[in-house]
Amino acid sequence: MRVPMMAGNWKMNCDLDEAEALAKGVVEGVGSIEGVAVVLAPPFTALERVANVITGSNVKLSAQNLYWKASGAYTGEVSPKMLTSCGCAYVIVGHSERRGRFGVPEPDMTDDLIRVFGDTDAAVNTKAKAALGTGLTPIICVGETLAEREAGLTDAIVRDQVIAALEGMDAAQINGVILAYEPVWAIGTGKTCESVEANRVIGVVRAAIDWVAGAGAAADITVLYGGSVKPDNVRELVEQPEIDGGLVGGASLKAGSFNELVTVTKEVRGS
């Protein structure tokens, strides 16, 4: 049985007081909901403050990134154990805003920073394994750019990213990951991938999981869609059979809209 999920990726937003207020709004609205995993991913600096707010509720904590080493001379990095000590149960790995495989900016991509962090497929794999090894559930993001989609490469890119992310994991480890299909061109742009197309590509994600872990393995794995999920499109997305929920940026920054995403997911997919 796959658990539906709504995860809010706050990205580089919210100082401590803003984070606390937003988390309180989520706890008050959907903190006791069951049948849908509700996950908040604040910036590192706010993890502990948000952890204090969600204690005793059903809301779970995620980080947005991690480094794979346990400790040492890695200036600016954060280890898996540091995250678990803050109360994290999840960590986002390989978000397109952190990946570095893109060489040429697309014409419609005005924010240079989107490509500067340099996570390769191998780094994503190493980070995901480090997360699993510390008891964190990695939410592994995959997705094609607009140029790749227009070149007809969507399925190949997504399949290759999934296979690379899961490389060297055993079946039990693969069973412990969450995948998120996030077409890069739909993130923060207001352009949502059509629900039928998102469902189809998530089918490609599941086929890649089965290819690595054996037939049927993907049936138990939660796969999210991300990219401009909002209250007015969430229903048609989660009504699709392959889409188990969302990884949400913009619409997670207001408790009202995020809580609505959770409520609709519960209505459509919750047990």
Ligand code: PGA
């Ligand atoms: P968005 O971001 O909802 O603002 O498009 C999604 C994501 O980057 O995870």
